[in-house]
Amino acid sequence: MNHSFLNGPKAKAPALASSATPVAVPSIGTTKYDLDKMPRIDCGEFPIGKQKNIGELRYAGFSAQADAIAELPEGYEAELAFFLRVVQAKGMIVQTTVPFVNAVLGEPTTECIFHPGSKEVLMGLPGFPQAMVKRIGKKSPVVVKEASGMGLGVFATRGIKAGELILSERPLLVVGHSLPTPVPLSWTRAQTAQCSLDQREKILAVAVDRMSDEDKAAYLCRGLCGVCKMISRFNHSCSPNVTAKWNMITFSFHVFAVRNIAADEELTLQYIPIELSTAERNEQLKPYDFVCTCRSCKDPESDARRAELNRRCPPTIIIPAWLTRKSSLADSHILNECRQQMDILEREGMESVVRCFNVSAAGFLVCLAMGDADRASAWAGRLARIRWVQEVPKDIDSFLDPKSRAYKDGDSEEGLDVMTREFAAMGLQEPPSLEELMSGLLV
Ligand SMILES: C[S@@+](CC[C@H](N)C(=O)[O-])C[C@H]1O[C@@H](n2cnc3c(N)ncnc32)[C@H](O)[C@@H]1O
Numbered sequence: 001m002n003h004s005f006l007n008g009p010k011a012k013a014p015a016l017a018s019s020a021t022p023v024a025v026p027s028i029g030t031t032k033y034d035l036d037k038m039p040r041i042d043c044g045e046f047p048i049g050k051q052k053n054i055g056e057l058r059y060a061g062f063s064a065q066a067d068a069i070a071e072l073p074e075g076y077e078a079e080l081a082f083f084l085r086v087v088q089a090k091g092m093i094v095q096t097t098v099p100f101v102n103a104v105l106g107e108p109t110t111e112c113i114f115h116p117g118s119k120e121v122l123m124g125l126p127g128f129p130q131a132m133v134k135r136i137g138k139k140s141p142v143v144v145k146e147a148s149g150m151g152l153g154v155f156a157t158r159g160i161k162a163g164e165l166i167l168s169e170r171p172l173l174v175v176g177h178s179l180p181t182p183v184p185l186s187w188t189r190a191q192t193a194q195c196s197l198d199q200r201e202k203i204l205a206v207a208v209d210r211m212s213d214e215d216k217a218a219y220l221c222r223g224l225c226g227v228c229k230m231i232s233r234f235n236h237s238c239s240p241n242v243t244a245k246w247n248m249i250t251f252s253f254h255v256f257a258v259r260n261i262a263a264d265e266e267l268t269l270q271y272i273p274i275e276l277s278t279a280e281r282n283e284q285l286k287p288y289d290f291v292c293t294c295r296s297c298k299d300p301e302s303d304a305r306r307a308e309l310n311r312r313c314p315p316t317i318i319i320p321a322w323l324t325r326k327s328s329l330a331d332s333h334i335l336n337e338c339r340q341q342m343d344i345l346e347r348e349g350m351e352s353v354v355r356c357f358n359v360s361a362a363g364f365l366v367c368l369a370m371g372d373a374d375r376a377s378a379w380a381g382r383l384a385r386i387r388w389v390q391e392v393p394k395d396i397d398s399f400l401d402p403k404s405r406a407y408k409d410g411d412s413e414e415g416l417d418v419m420t421r422e423f424a425a426m427g428l429q430e431p432p433s434l435e436e437l438m439s440g441l442l443v
Helices: 076-089 118-124 188-208 213-225 279-284 302-311 317-324 331-347 355-370 373-385 407-409 413-427 434-442
Strands: 095-098 110-114 143-148 153-157 165-168 171-175 242-247 252-257 265-268
Touching: 076 188, 095 118, 095 188, 095 252, 110 118, 110 188, 188 213, 242 265, 302 331, 317 331, 317 355, 331 355, 331 373, 355 373, 373 407
Parallel strands: 110 171
Antiparallel strands: 095 110, 143 153, 153 265, 165 252, 242 252
């Protein structure tokens, strides 16, 4: 293949100056990104590290972390345009609109830039696409308005109960990561990353162009700040009161309340892993260009509590050993552990983390196995409030009343066996992250 971009004179040119000593070159007419400053928008649970971001610019070039704005050689834009034509002609990327067929009339659609094969995988999912999940009640429980010192934010218009589905939303744009960007080997990491971003910008422009006028306007007015009309308005907190979960079959995000929310309270998501210390969290928040002042960041005792939680053994490890009677752990030890860990999680406002599910499931299972319906029903109550975790048993409501028949069945060998298998097989593991779900389709 005669690839002028790879075989041309620049491929053999001496290394360009590193980003630390940028060479002034005439403008190449594309946006220059300062990668350290670029906002990466995470919707809820998925922002573990730089690789776990989704959305239009979030995969781009982050494997090649640049230190500063990179200068690229004059005339490079023409080569990039040539390369893009090759990428498109050879079918190395697929531009499509989801849902492809059987779209439910009137539902929003998502512009997608996929790798070859992803579209077919998606179409092959049993039942894909399903209509978006509707909230109970017509009136939205939230409104977007000024959030002091944070631009806009999302606020509750009424009290919202823990576990309530607040909204579901299809993103405006979904882009597979690591789009192919060959560059001369002599280029620095910063230049490679810059080139990858420029290429992405061009590919995105085509996708944005395919959107309806309304979606285009919504997308453009959010700029780098999001791929969702509504979800991109949620501000961050290290003690968030909502979580956003990706649902592949409906191709949409579901936003749930993780604890009770009062009328007028601001709704917040976590942009970064919140198990970290205050200093580590603020380091991770740097690309978003703000310093977090949430209740945990201001509480001098918070770090010690979160560190304590990290030190404690996750129930995921204790329970299987206890269940199979391979350990001599006392029942009371496990229940104390569950209660104490839950106390810290609630005190820290960390109801959105997966550990909340693991602890509640462990508490429930241990009490069930011990035939302690009173305490099991209290843990079932917690599980019922975190039902956005897909492993929460569908029939958890039948365990809310300690006098329920479910406990009689549960007392029997068979009932306990079913519950044990259900939890041991899937419940006590981390549910798949958005990244894991998406990678099957988008990588
Ligand atoms: C996804 S947007 C959130 C919506 C945004 N406030 C708006 O007006 O569209 C992310 C940006 O909001 C601001 N932001 C989010 N959370 C914040 C917080 N806890 N404190 C200050 N600014 C915040 C930052 O500017 C951040 O880059």
